Amino acid sequence: MLKALVxxxxxxxxxxxxxxxxxxxxxxxxxxxxxxxVDRPVRALYEQVDALEAGDTVFVSADFDPASRPELEPFxxxxxxxxxxxxxxxxxxxLWPTAPPLVLPIFEExxxxxxxxxxxxxxxxxxxxxxxxxxxxxxxxxRKSFPKDSRGNNxxxxxxxxxxxxxxxxxxxxxxxxxxxxxxxxxxxIQGQYNLNMISACTAVSAPDYIAYFxxxxxxxxxxxxxxxxxxESLVFADGPPEGARLMATPNMNxxxxxxxxxILLIIMGNIAYFITRAAGVES
Amino acid sequence: MKRTLPLVLxxxxxxxxxxxxxxPHHGYREMTKELLEWGVIIAAGAFLLGVVNLIQVNWPVxxxxxxxxxxxxxxxxxxxxxxxxxxxGGESRLDQGQGFKWLFDYMFVPLNAxxxxxxxxxxxxxxxxxxxxxxxxxxxxxxxxxxxxxxxxPVGASIPGVGEYLVAIxxxxxxxxxxxxxxxxxxxxxxxxxxxxxxxILGLERTHLGxx
Numbered sequence: 325m326l327k328a329l330v331x332x333x334x335x336x337x338x339x340x341x342x343x344x345x346x347x348x349x350x351x352x353x354x355x356x357x358x359x360x361x362v363d364r365p366v367r368a369l370y371e372q373v374d375a376l377e378a379g380d381t382v383f384v385s386a387d388f389d390p391a392s393r394p395e396l397e398p399f400x401x402x403x404x405x406x407x408x409x410x411x412x413x414x415x416x417x418x419l420w421p422t423a424p425p426l427v428l429p430i431f432e433e434x435x436x437x438x439x440x441x442x443x444x445x446x447x448x449x450x451x452x453x454x455x456x457x458x459x460x461x462x463x464x465x466x467r468k469s470f471p472k473d474s475r476g477n478n479x480x481x482x483x484x485x486x487x488x489x490x491x492x493x494x495x496x497x498x499x500x501x502x503x504x505x506x507x508x509x510x511x512x513x514i515q516g517q518y519n520l521n522m523i524s525a526c527t528a529v530s531a532p533d534y535i536a537y538f539x540x541x542x543x544x545x546x547x548x549x550x551x552x553x554x555x556x557e558s559l560v561f562a563d564g565p566p567e568g569a570r571l572m573a574t575p576n577m578n579x580x581x582x583x584x585x586x587x588i589l590l591i592i593m594g595n596i597a598y599f600i601t602r603a604a605g606v607e608s
Numbered sequence: 609m610k611r612t613l614p615l616v617l618x619x620x621x622x623x624x625x626x627x628x629x630x631x632p633h634h635g636y637r638e639m640t641k642e643l644l645e646w647g648v649i650i651a652a653g654a655f656l657l658g659v660v661n662l663i664q665v666n667w668p669v670x671x672x673x674x675x676x677x678x679x680x681x682x683x684x685x686x687x688x689x690x691x692x693x694x695x696x697g698g699e700s701r702l703d704q705g706q707g708f709k710w711l712f713d714y715m716f717v718p719l720n721a722x723x724x725x726x727x728x729x730x731x732x733x734x735x736x737x738x739x740x741x742x743x744x745x746x747x748x749x750x751x752x753x754x755x756x757x758x759x760x761x762p763v764g765a766s767i768p769g770v771g772e773y774l775v776a777i778x779x780x781x782x783x784x785x786x787x788x789x790x791x792x793x794x795x796x797x798x799x800x801x802x803x804x805x806x807x808x809i810l811g812l813e814r815t816h817l818g819x820x
Binding site for chain 2: 337340341343344345348358359360361364389390391392393422424425426428429452453454455457458460461464465468469474475476512517528532533535536539551577580581583584585586587588590591592594595598599
Protein backbone atom coordinates (compact mmCIF):
# COMPACT_ATOMS: atom_id res chain seq x y z
CA MET A 325 0.00 0.00 0.00
CA LEU A 326 2.73 2.47 1.02
CA LYS A 327 4.76 1.57 -2.05
CA ALA A 328 1.74 2.23 -4.24
CA LEU A 329 1.22 5.64 -2.60
CA VAL A 330 4.89 6.54 -3.09
CA UNK A 331 4.67 5.47 -6.72
CA UNK A 332 1.44 7.46 -7.10
CA UNK A 333 3.15 10.65 -5.91
CA UNK A 334 5.95 10.30 -8.43
CA UNK A 335 3.89 8.90 -11.31
CA UNK A 336 4.79 9.81 -14.86
CA UNK A 337 3.27 13.22 -15.56
CA UNK A 338 1.95 11.97 -18.87
CA UNK A 339 -0.79 10.17 -16.90
CA UNK A 340 -1.74 13.53 -15.38
CA UNK A 341 -1.79 15.03 -18.88
CA UNK A 342 -3.99 12.20 -20.13
CA UNK A 343 -6.48 12.77 -17.32
CA UNK A 344 -6.59 16.47 -18.15
CA UNK A 345 -7.13 15.68 -21.83
CA UNK A 346 -10.17 13.54 -20.92
CA UNK A 347 -11.49 16.29 -18.63
CA UNK A 348 -11.41 18.72 -21.54
CA UNK A 349 -12.53 16.48 -24.39
CA UNK A 350 -15.42 14.60 -22.70
CA UNK A 351 -17.57 17.72 -21.99
CA UNK A 352 -16.87 18.94 -25.54
CA UNK A 353 -18.09 15.67 -27.06
CA UNK A 354 -20.99 15.17 -24.66
CA UNK A 355 -22.25 18.64 -23.68
CA UNK A 356 -24.81 18.98 -20.91
CA UNK A 357 -26.42 22.10 -19.53
CA UNK A 358 -25.29 23.68 -16.29
CA UNK A 359 -26.72 26.70 -14.54
CA UNK A 360 -24.63 29.48 -13.08
CA UNK A 361 -25.06 32.75 -11.21
CA VAL A 362 -24.02 36.16 -12.49
CA ASP A 363 -21.28 37.79 -10.37
CA ARG A 364 -21.54 41.39 -9.16
CA PRO A 365 -18.77 42.80 -11.45
CA VAL A 366 -20.32 41.20 -14.56
CA ARG A 367 -23.79 42.46 -13.68
CA ALA A 368 -22.34 45.94 -13.11
CA LEU A 369 -20.62 45.74 -16.52
CA TYR A 370 -23.88 44.72 -18.21
CA GLU A 371 -25.79 47.53 -16.50
CA GLN A 372 -23.17 50.11 -17.52
CA VAL A 373 -23.38 49.09 -21.18
CA ASP A 374 -27.15 48.83 -20.99
CA ALA A 375 -27.34 52.39 -19.64
CA LEU A 376 -25.76 53.77 -22.83
CA GLU A 377 -28.18 55.57 -25.12
CA ALA A 378 -28.64 55.45 -28.88
CA GLY A 379 -26.10 57.75 -30.52
CA ASP A 380 -23.54 57.43 -27.72
CA THR A 381 -20.03 56.49 -28.85
CA VAL A 382 -17.67 54.07 -27.14
CA PHE A 383 -13.99 53.35 -27.74
CA VAL A 384 -13.16 49.65 -27.69
CA SER A 385 -9.53 48.66 -27.19
CA ALA A 386 -9.40 45.08 -28.48
CA ASP A 387 -6.11 43.82 -27.07
CA PHE A 388 -6.08 40.06 -27.37
CA ASP A 389 -4.56 37.32 -29.49
CA PRO A 390 -5.41 33.74 -30.57
CA ALA A 391 -4.08 32.37 -27.27
CA SER A 392 -6.72 34.23 -25.26
CA ARG A 393 -9.43 33.89 -27.90
CA PRO A 394 -11.51 31.21 -26.10
CA GLU A 395 -11.78 33.44 -23.02
CA LEU A 396 -12.30 36.81 -24.66
CA GLU A 397 -13.90 36.30 -28.07
CA PRO A 398 -17.27 35.29 -26.54
CA PHE A 399 -17.34 38.53 -24.53
CA UNK A 400 -16.14 40.56 -27.51
CA UNK A 401 -18.93 39.18 -29.71
CA UNK A 402 -21.67 39.51 -27.07
CA UNK A 403 -20.51 43.04 -26.28
CA UNK A 404 -20.66 44.13 -29.94
CA UNK A 405 -24.18 42.66 -30.21
CA UNK A 406 -25.16 44.49 -27.03
CA UNK A 407 -23.77 47.82 -28.30
CA UNK A 408 -25.28 47.57 -31.78
CA UNK A 409 -28.66 46.45 -30.41
CA UNK A 410 -28.69 49.73 -28.49
CA UNK A 411 -27.57 51.73 -31.56
CA UNK A 412 -24.37 52.79 -29.85
CA UNK A 413 -21.54 53.88 -32.17
CA UNK A 414 -18.34 51.87 -31.84
CA UNK A 415 -14.81 53.09 -32.54
CA UNK A 416 -12.18 50.39 -32.14
CA UNK A 417 -8.40 50.33 -31.99
CA UNK A 418 -5.82 47.88 -30.72
CA LEU A 419 -2.43 47.91 -29.05
CA TRP A 420 -1.65 44.31 -29.99
CA PRO A 421 -0.13 43.68 -33.45
CA THR A 422 -1.69 40.20 -33.53
CA ALA A 423 -5.21 41.48 -32.90
CA PRO A 424 -6.39 43.08 -36.20
CA PRO A 425 -6.68 39.86 -38.28
CA LEU A 426 -8.65 38.36 -35.39
CA VAL A 427 -10.95 41.18 -34.31
CA LEU A 428 -11.67 42.99 -37.58
CA PRO A 429 -13.55 40.17 -39.40
CA ILE A 430 -15.80 39.69 -36.33
CA PHE A 431 -16.38 43.45 -36.03
CA GLU A 432 -17.30 43.66 -39.74
CA GLU A 433 -19.57 40.60 -39.55
CA UNK A 434 -21.56 41.83 -36.54
CA UNK A 435 -21.76 45.46 -37.72
CA UNK A 436 -23.06 44.32 -41.12
CA UNK A 437 -25.62 41.98 -39.50
CA UNK A 438 -27.17 45.07 -37.89
CA UNK A 439 -26.96 47.06 -41.13
CA UNK A 440 -24.48 49.53 -39.67
CA UNK A 441 -22.67 51.99 -41.91
CA UNK A 442 -18.86 52.10 -41.83
CA UNK A 443 -17.56 55.50 -40.77
CA UNK A 444 -21.00 56.56 -39.51
CA UNK A 445 -21.82 53.89 -36.94
CA UNK A 446 -18.57 52.02 -36.57
CA UNK A 447 -14.90 52.37 -37.45
CA UNK A 448 -11.78 50.30 -37.03
CA UNK A 449 -8.68 52.40 -36.48
CA UNK A 450 -6.22 49.48 -36.56
CA UNK A 451 -3.10 48.97 -34.54
CA UNK A 452 -0.81 51.53 -32.97
CA UNK A 453 2.60 50.91 -31.45
CA UNK A 454 3.85 52.53 -28.27
CA UNK A 455 2.25 50.46 -25.51
CA UNK A 456 1.80 52.74 -22.44
CA UNK A 457 2.88 55.73 -24.49
CA UNK A 458 0.17 54.90 -27.03
CA UNK A 459 -2.41 54.69 -24.22
CA UNK A 460 -1.27 58.05 -22.91
CA UNK A 461 -1.62 59.37 -26.44
CA UNK A 462 -5.14 57.86 -26.79
CA UNK A 463 -6.04 59.69 -23.58
CA UNK A 464 -4.96 62.98 -25.15
CA UNK A 465 -6.08 62.37 -28.74
CA UNK A 466 -7.46 59.30 -30.49
CA ARG A 467 -7.14 61.16 -33.80
CA LYS A 468 -3.40 61.66 -33.36
CA SER A 469 -2.86 58.13 -32.00
CA PHE A 470 -4.56 56.61 -35.06
CA PRO A 471 -4.14 59.19 -37.86
CA LYS A 472 -5.63 56.76 -40.44
CA ASP A 473 -8.23 54.03 -40.04
CA SER A 474 -7.75 50.48 -41.36
CA ARG A 475 -9.21 51.51 -44.73
CA GLY A 476 -6.78 54.38 -45.20
CA ASN A 477 -9.26 57.18 -44.38
CA ASN A 478 -8.20 60.12 -42.25
CA UNK A 479 -9.55 59.35 -38.78
CA UNK A 480 -10.35 63.00 -38.13
CA UNK A 481 -12.59 63.08 -41.23
CA UNK A 482 -14.74 60.07 -40.28
CA UNK A 483 -18.29 61.22 -39.44
CA UNK A 484 -18.30 59.00 -36.33
CA UNK A 485 -15.36 61.02 -34.95
CA UNK A 486 -17.14 64.37 -35.22
CA UNK A 487 -16.62 66.18 -31.94
CA UNK A 488 -14.55 63.34 -30.52
CA UNK A 489 -10.83 63.41 -29.90
CA UNK A 490 -9.54 62.55 -26.40
CA UNK A 491 -10.58 59.42 -24.50
CA UNK A 492 -12.79 61.51 -22.21
CA UNK A 493 -14.92 62.57 -25.21
CA UNK A 494 -16.18 58.98 -25.50
CA UNK A 495 -19.10 57.81 -23.40
CA UNK A 496 -17.27 54.69 -22.37
CA UNK A 497 -13.90 52.99 -22.77
CA UNK A 498 -14.13 49.21 -23.16
CA UNK A 499 -10.90 47.32 -22.70
CA UNK A 500 -10.90 43.72 -23.91
CA UNK A 501 -7.56 42.78 -22.50
CA UNK A 502 -5.42 39.65 -22.50
CA UNK A 503 -2.51 41.24 -20.66
CA UNK A 504 -0.01 44.01 -21.29
CA UNK A 505 -0.64 46.51 -22.77
CA UNK A 506 -4.28 46.43 -21.71
CA UNK A 507 -6.64 47.21 -18.87
CA UNK A 508 -4.03 47.76 -16.18
CA UNK A 509 -2.04 50.19 -18.34
CA UNK A 510 -5.26 52.06 -19.23
CA UNK A 511 -6.16 52.42 -15.56
CA UNK A 512 -2.67 53.53 -14.56
CA UNK A 513 -2.11 55.89 -17.48
CA ILE A 514 -5.39 57.60 -18.27
CA GLN A 515 -8.43 56.37 -16.33
CA GLY A 516 -7.71 58.49 -13.28
CA GLN A 517 -6.32 61.47 -15.15
CA TYR A 518 -9.40 61.83 -17.37
CA ASN A 519 -11.93 60.24 -14.97
CA LEU A 520 -13.02 57.79 -17.67
CA ASN A 521 -16.08 55.55 -17.48
CA MET A 522 -14.24 52.31 -18.16
CA ILE A 523 -15.16 48.63 -18.18
CA SER A 524 -12.94 45.64 -18.81
CA ALA A 525 -13.09 42.05 -19.97
CA CYS A 526 -9.91 40.23 -19.07
CA THR A 527 -8.48 36.74 -18.90
CA ALA A 528 -9.20 34.70 -15.77
CA VAL A 529 -5.61 35.00 -14.65
CA SER A 530 -5.81 38.82 -14.66
CA ALA A 531 -9.15 39.05 -12.84
CA PRO A 532 -7.68 38.89 -9.29
CA ASP A 533 -5.51 41.90 -10.21
CA TYR A 534 -8.30 43.93 -11.73
CA ILE A 535 -10.90 43.26 -9.03
CA ALA A 536 -9.02 45.88 -6.98
CA TYR A 537 -9.77 48.45 -9.70
CA PHE A 538 -13.43 47.43 -9.76
CA UNK A 539 -13.79 47.69 -5.97
CA UNK A 540 -12.14 51.12 -6.11
CA UNK A 541 -14.57 52.32 -8.80
CA UNK A 542 -11.84 52.79 -11.41
CA UNK A 543 -13.50 50.07 -13.46
CA UNK A 544 -17.28 50.28 -13.45
CA UNK A 545 -17.64 46.67 -14.63
CA UNK A 546 -15.45 43.63 -14.98
CA UNK A 547 -15.75 40.29 -16.75
CA UNK A 548 -13.05 37.73 -15.91
CA UNK A 549 -12.21 34.84 -18.25
CA UNK A 550 -14.65 32.37 -19.71
CA UNK A 551 -17.00 32.36 -16.68
CA UNK A 552 -17.37 36.15 -17.01
CA UNK A 553 -18.01 35.82 -20.74
CA UNK A 554 -20.64 33.12 -20.14
CA UNK A 555 -22.36 35.25 -17.48
CA UNK A 556 -22.38 38.26 -19.81
CA GLU A 557 -23.78 36.08 -22.63
CA SER A 558 -26.58 34.97 -20.31
CA LEU A 559 -27.55 38.61 -19.73
CA VAL A 560 -27.17 39.91 -23.29
CA PHE A 561 -28.80 36.87 -24.90
CA ALA A 562 -31.44 36.31 -22.19
CA ASP A 563 -33.99 35.55 -24.95
CA GLY A 564 -31.51 33.52 -26.99
CA PRO A 565 -28.84 34.73 -29.41
CA PRO A 566 -29.95 36.68 -32.50
CA GLU A 567 -30.08 34.96 -35.89
CA GLY A 568 -26.62 34.03 -37.13
CA ALA A 569 -25.05 34.32 -33.67
CA ARG A 570 -24.46 31.57 -31.14
CA LEU A 571 -23.45 31.23 -27.51
CA MET A 572 -19.70 30.62 -27.35
CA ALA A 573 -18.70 30.60 -23.67
CA THR A 574 -21.83 29.06 -22.12
CA PRO A 575 -21.49 25.60 -23.75
CA ASN A 576 -17.85 25.44 -22.62
CA MET A 577 -18.56 26.00 -18.93
CA ASN A 578 -18.60 22.24 -18.43
CA UNK A 579 -15.02 22.06 -19.70
CA UNK A 580 -14.11 24.45 -16.89
CA UNK A 581 -16.22 22.42 -14.44
CA UNK A 582 -14.51 19.15 -15.17
CA UNK A 583 -11.03 20.65 -15.62
CA UNK A 584 -11.18 22.43 -12.25
CA UNK A 585 -12.62 19.37 -10.51
CA UNK A 586 -9.81 17.26 -11.93
CA UNK A 587 -7.14 19.63 -10.59
CA ILE A 588 -8.82 19.78 -7.15
CA LEU A 589 -9.04 15.98 -7.11
CA LEU A 590 -5.33 15.73 -7.95
CA ILE A 591 -4.45 18.15 -5.14
CA ILE A 592 -6.58 16.24 -2.58
CA MET A 593 -5.29 12.82 -3.62
CA GLY A 594 -1.71 14.04 -3.73
CA ASN A 595 -2.00 15.43 -0.20
CA ILE A 596 -3.67 12.30 1.19
CA ALA A 597 -0.85 10.18 -0.23
CA TYR A 598 1.71 12.68 1.11
CA PHE A 599 0.30 12.61 4.68
CA ILE A 600 -0.01 8.80 4.80
CA THR A 601 3.55 8.23 3.55
CA ARG A 602 4.92 10.97 5.81
CA ALA A 603 3.16 9.51 8.88
CA ALA A 604 4.68 6.12 8.05
CA GLY A 605 8.10 7.73 7.76
CA VAL A 606 8.46 6.81 4.09
CA GLU A 607 10.23 9.30 1.79
CA SER A 608 8.28 10.01 -1.41
CA MET B 609 27.87 66.51 -25.59
CA LYS B 610 26.86 62.93 -26.46
CA ARG B 611 25.69 62.44 -22.89
CA THR B 612 24.69 65.97 -21.94
CA LEU B 613 22.21 66.53 -24.80
CA PRO B 614 20.12 63.39 -24.06
CA LEU B 615 20.12 64.27 -20.35
CA VAL B 616 18.92 67.82 -21.04
CA LEU B 617 16.26 66.56 -23.48
CA UNK B 618 15.05 63.97 -20.95
CA UNK B 619 14.85 66.65 -18.27
CA UNK B 620 12.87 69.08 -20.43
CA UNK B 621 10.46 66.49 -21.89
CA UNK B 622 9.97 64.81 -18.50
CA UNK B 623 9.20 68.14 -16.86
CA UNK B 624 6.72 69.11 -19.60
CA UNK B 625 4.88 65.78 -19.31
CA UNK B 626 4.67 65.99 -15.51
CA UNK B 627 3.44 69.56 -15.85
CA UNK B 628 0.42 68.29 -17.83
CA UNK B 629 -1.13 67.10 -14.55
CA UNK B 630 -0.84 70.58 -12.99
CA UNK B 631 -1.46 72.98 -15.89
CA PRO B 632 -4.97 72.51 -17.32
CA HIS B 633 -4.43 74.93 -20.21
CA HIS B 634 -5.54 74.21 -23.78
CA GLY B 635 -2.24 75.36 -25.32
CA TYR B 636 -0.22 73.27 -22.91
CA ARG B 637 -2.37 70.20 -23.67
CA GLU B 638 -1.78 70.73 -27.41
CA MET B 639 1.97 70.72 -26.79
CA THR B 640 1.86 67.47 -24.78
CA LYS B 641 -0.38 65.91 -27.47
CA GLU B 642 2.30 66.72 -30.03
CA LEU B 643 5.03 65.25 -27.83
CA LEU B 644 3.03 62.05 -27.33
CA GLU B 645 2.55 61.75 -31.10
CA TRP B 646 6.33 62.04 -31.54
CA GLY B 647 6.73 59.35 -28.90
CA VAL B 648 4.38 56.96 -30.74
CA ILE B 649 6.29 57.57 -34.00
CA ILE B 650 9.62 56.87 -32.29
CA ALA B 651 8.18 53.69 -30.73
CA ALA B 652 6.99 52.55 -34.18
CA GLY B 653 10.47 53.26 -35.55
CA ALA B 654 11.87 50.96 -32.88
CA PHE B 655 10.20 48.08 -34.75
CA LEU B 656 12.77 48.50 -37.53
CA LEU B 657 15.56 48.42 -34.97
CA GLY B 658 13.99 45.22 -33.61
CA VAL B 659 14.15 43.54 -37.04
CA VAL B 660 17.76 44.64 -37.52
CA ASN B 661 18.65 43.41 -34.04
CA LEU B 662 16.94 40.05 -34.66
CA ILE B 663 19.00 39.55 -37.83
CA GLN B 664 22.22 40.70 -36.15
CA VAL B 665 21.75 38.22 -33.30
CA ASN B 666 20.60 35.22 -35.33
CA TRP B 667 22.50 35.44 -38.60
CA PRO B 668 25.94 34.65 -37.05
CA VAL B 669 24.42 31.55 -35.39
CA UNK B 670 23.24 30.28 -38.79
CA UNK B 671 26.46 31.21 -40.60
CA UNK B 672 28.67 29.44 -38.06
CA UNK B 673 26.29 26.45 -37.70
CA UNK B 674 26.17 26.85 -33.93
CA UNK B 675 23.95 24.50 -31.86
CA UNK B 676 20.26 24.70 -32.78
CA UNK B 677 20.99 26.86 -35.82
CA UNK B 678 18.18 25.15 -37.72
CA UNK B 679 15.60 26.81 -35.45
CA UNK B 680 17.09 30.19 -36.31
CA UNK B 681 16.60 29.35 -39.99
CA UNK B 682 12.91 28.61 -39.30
CA UNK B 683 12.62 31.91 -37.46
CA UNK B 684 14.29 33.88 -40.27
CA UNK B 685 12.15 32.20 -42.93
CA UNK B 686 9.01 33.06 -40.90
CA UNK B 687 10.20 36.66 -40.45
CA UNK B 688 11.01 37.22 -44.12
CA UNK B 689 7.98 35.25 -45.39
CA UNK B 690 5.53 37.18 -43.23
CA UNK B 691 7.13 40.51 -44.15
CA UNK B 692 6.91 39.74 -47.88
CA UNK B 693 3.30 38.49 -47.58
CA UNK B 694 2.40 41.67 -45.69
CA UNK B 695 4.02 43.97 -48.25
CA UNK B 696 2.47 42.13 -51.21
CA GLY B 697 -0.99 42.26 -49.60
CA GLY B 698 -0.67 45.94 -48.77
CA GLU B 699 -3.83 47.47 -47.34
CA SER B 700 -5.86 44.39 -48.30
CA ARG B 701 -3.54 41.97 -46.46
CA LEU B 702 -6.29 41.11 -43.95
CA ASP B 703 -8.79 40.10 -46.66
CA GLN B 704 -9.63 36.42 -47.21
CA GLY B 705 -7.41 34.84 -49.86
CA GLN B 706 -4.41 37.04 -49.09
CA GLY B 707 -1.12 35.30 -48.18
CA PHE B 708 -0.73 37.32 -44.98
CA LYS B 709 -4.21 36.35 -43.79
CA TRP B 710 -3.50 32.70 -44.68
CA LEU B 711 -0.26 32.76 -42.67
CA PHE B 712 -2.11 34.29 -39.73
CA ASP B 713 -5.08 31.89 -39.83
CA TYR B 714 -3.25 28.66 -40.58
CA MET B 715 0.16 29.18 -38.99
CA PHE B 716 0.06 31.78 -36.25
CA VAL B 717 -3.40 31.05 -34.80
CA PRO B 718 -2.89 27.28 -34.27
CA LEU B 719 0.68 27.71 -32.99
CA ASN B 720 -0.22 30.53 -30.61
CA ALA B 721 -3.33 28.74 -29.34
CA UNK B 722 -1.42 25.46 -28.88
CA UNK B 723 1.29 27.09 -26.79
CA UNK B 724 -1.29 28.63 -24.46
CA UNK B 725 -3.40 25.46 -24.29
CA UNK B 726 -0.42 23.50 -22.96
CA UNK B 727 -0.72 25.59 -19.81
CA UNK B 728 -3.74 23.58 -18.64
CA UNK B 729 -1.66 20.39 -18.69
CA UNK B 730 1.35 21.92 -16.96
CA UNK B 731 -0.84 23.53 -14.29
CA UNK B 732 -2.46 20.15 -13.56
CA UNK B 733 0.94 18.49 -13.27
CA UNK B 734 2.42 21.31 -11.17
CA UNK B 735 -0.62 21.38 -8.85
CA UNK B 736 -0.36 17.64 -8.29
CA UNK B 737 3.37 17.70 -7.54
CA UNK B 738 3.92 21.00 -5.75
CA UNK B 739 0.67 21.72 -3.87
CA UNK B 740 1.50 19.94 -0.62
CA UNK B 741 0.42 21.06 2.87
CA UNK B 742 4.02 20.91 4.14
CA UNK B 743 3.65 23.83 6.60
CA UNK B 744 1.06 26.37 7.81
CA UNK B 745 1.67 28.89 5.01
CA UNK B 746 1.45 26.23 2.29
CA UNK B 747 -1.75 24.86 3.87
CA UNK B 748 -3.41 28.29 3.94
CA UNK B 749 -2.51 28.85 0.29
CA UNK B 750 -3.66 25.38 -0.70
CA UNK B 751 -7.04 25.66 1.03
CA UNK B 752 -7.63 29.18 -0.34
CA UNK B 753 -6.70 28.13 -3.88
CA UNK B 754 -8.91 25.02 -3.78
CA UNK B 755 -11.90 27.00 -2.41
CA UNK B 756 -11.55 29.79 -4.98
CA UNK B 757 -11.14 27.27 -7.80
CA UNK B 758 -14.19 25.31 -6.74
CA UNK B 759 -16.40 28.36 -6.20
CA UNK B 760 -15.30 29.94 -9.49
CA UNK B 761 -16.95 27.24 -11.58
CA PRO B 762 -20.69 26.51 -11.72
CA VAL B 763 -20.38 23.01 -10.31
CA GLY B 764 -18.92 24.32 -7.04
CA ALA B 765 -21.28 27.26 -6.75
CA SER B 766 -24.31 25.01 -7.22
CA ILE B 767 -23.50 22.33 -4.59
CA PRO B 768 -26.74 22.12 -2.56
CA GLY B 769 -26.41 23.72 0.88
CA VAL B 770 -22.71 24.50 0.44
CA GLY B 771 -22.44 26.37 -2.86
CA GLU B 772 -23.65 29.75 -1.58
CA TYR B 773 -21.17 29.66 1.32
CA LEU B 774 -18.38 28.68 -1.06
CA VAL B 775 -19.19 31.68 -3.26
CA ALA B 776 -19.33 34.00 -0.23
CA ILE B 777 -15.92 32.74 0.96
CA UNK B 778 -14.47 33.11 -2.55
CA UNK B 779 -15.77 36.68 -2.78
CA UNK B 780 -14.30 37.49 0.63
CA UNK B 781 -10.90 36.01 -0.30
CA UNK B 782 -10.86 37.99 -3.56
CA UNK B 783 -12.07 41.27 -2.07
CA UNK B 784 -10.18 41.34 1.23
CA UNK B 785 -6.87 39.40 1.46
CA UNK B 786 -6.35 39.37 -2.32
CA UNK B 787 -7.07 43.09 -2.71
CA UNK B 788 -4.94 44.00 0.32
CA UNK B 789 -1.95 42.10 -1.06
CA UNK B 790 -2.43 43.36 -4.62
CA UNK B 791 -2.78 46.98 -3.50
CA UNK B 792 0.36 46.70 -1.38
CA UNK B 793 2.25 45.39 -4.41
CA UNK B 794 0.76 48.03 -6.75
CA UNK B 795 1.53 50.91 -4.38
CA UNK B 796 5.04 49.63 -3.74
CA UNK B 797 5.68 49.27 -7.47
CA UNK B 798 4.20 52.73 -8.16
CA UNK B 799 6.44 54.36 -5.56
CA UNK B 800 9.42 52.58 -7.11
CA UNK B 801 8.39 53.77 -10.58
CA UNK B 802 8.04 57.37 -9.33
CA UNK B 803 11.49 57.22 -7.75
CA UNK B 804 13.02 55.79 -10.94
CA UNK B 805 11.18 58.36 -13.08
CA UNK B 806 12.52 61.20 -10.92
CA UNK B 807 16.04 59.79 -11.11
CA UNK B 808 15.80 59.60 -14.92
CA ILE B 809 14.40 63.14 -15.24
CA LEU B 810 17.06 64.55 -12.90
CA GLY B 811 19.84 62.69 -14.71
CA LEU B 812 20.81 60.58 -11.70
CA GLU B 813 19.85 57.38 -13.50
CA ARG B 814 21.84 57.07 -16.73
CA THR B 815 21.77 53.37 -17.59
CA HIS B 816 19.27 54.02 -20.42
CA LEU B 817 21.99 56.02 -22.19
CA GLY B 818 24.26 52.97 -22.31
CA UNK B 819 27.60 52.51 -20.57
CA UNK B 820 27.74 52.99 -16.77
